[in-house]
Amino acid sequence: MDEQVLQTVIIGLSNGLIYALVALGYTLVYGILQLINFAHGEVFMLGSMIALTLLMALGVTPGMDIVTTIVLIVVVLLITMTISAILNVSIERVAYRPLRNAPKLAPLISAIGMSFILQNVGLLWKGPTSLGFLDIIPNTNVLTTIFGLDTVVAVSYKQLFVAAVTIPLLIVLSWFVSKTRQGKAMRATAQDPDTAGLMGIDVNRTIAITFVIAGALAGAAGLVQILYNNTTVWSLGFRFGLNAFTSAVLGGIGNLQGAVLGGIVLGLINAFSDRYLAAQWTNAIVFGVLIAVLVFRPSGLLGQQAADRA
């Protein structure tokens, strides 16, 4: 294969994994509430700002020794995930739970309102301009520095980092949902909340746990964003959220594997469009994909998993 194509695939996969983390948040919440949580992109955006603030507060700089750097990044990751989880579950408590029995449109409007509020929080907190961050993780080729290979196609430490954070999280999530009691309760509640209640499952608590998980994943994605793309801004949640949401729809909203697949496909679409067309076209193409999916395959690549309720 042409090296340039392969290189583009690697870039697409790395971005796609970040999309997947955020797309999972849309899909988890949709699965359980049939609600598109428009504020989810903003939780990711605030997560990136929290991560940035923590990295600076802990004095993380390029060239620190590797062990310290890794320890600090893990600390920042855990704190960011925790705060984002608390933020997301608070949003549920304040903006969605009171509307649980209201017509479907009400929580949707509430979600849009929440999204604007959080954008303004980001704007007030960090100002209107993009914030940059230094390359903590080197951009050099892992294949050369570790394996001594002189490759044309490069996998950077940064890309390795993206995989090292996202893939374990995806595995843990998949284990949690398929194997644990609470994960099964989540699936049961998503399939039929009334019947879940008849089983003795606390439906409100299960929904809250879903928001905790979605928020934590968005927080993790926020940190990865700062260390991989080195930038954040108050409007990041909208741009990035649109991609992640499209990923979720592409894979089949409500379907967890679908969100991961959709994220990766969208990452690849982005990378190839940036590379072979022009970056200005990329957003139009993403929108085009979203519309095409909605028109031709509304249940997504792997099919929807939430709408089989009586």
Add this chain to the structure above:
Amino acid sequence: MALLELEDVHTYYGAIHALRGVSLKVEEGEIVTLIGSNGAGKSTTLRTISGLLRPRQGEIRLRGKRIDGHKPHEIVEMGVSQSPEGRRVFARMNIQENLEMGAFARKDRGGLAAEYDRIYDLFPRLRERRLQNAGTLSGGEQQMLAIGRALMAAPRVLLLDEPSMGLAPILVEQIFDIIRTINERGTTVLLVEQNALMALGIARRGYILQTGEVVLSDSAAKLRTDPAVRKAYLGED
């Protein structure tokens, strides 16, 4: 003191007054049946007992303790479980997982292995298909799963909403036999049915519900021979 008691229960769907002062009692160890035609309010009664609907007026008591106003999961913890109308099995979970969900409220995790065995002995077909998704089961198998799942909670009172619905006559016989067995093993049953003949055949007492009101209650034997009941619910002219 009755095991389960409803006193003057009124339930609404918005402005629709679905239960208009329902009172009924289920004594420990009984099978009691609640009979009525479409839209009489049978499911509404069970959904109100289980806490999916809140009565606007009236009281529901379990062994004298009020349970109305509690959340569905709390009511299961107090000892009332339900197999809902239309089975409502979790279609994308396998049989084992469905049963596991039924036991969600149980504190004594140690007793679960024995409980699975009891359920699988009662419904051997479920054991064979343990790892099959519930959505792929036949109607009769789904009904067995729904009943088994409700039993996993080890309830004091089992609420069954139309377990015979849509099943072939031979399966209906089988399901009713199983309900009798469950009761003989010590579980009290409140059985909602449109199949009045079969229901009155295994119940000790019955209540006839009509547009949200109890219009008649008596021993099952008496109801079976009551001319008005025979005319309205047993298909005789």
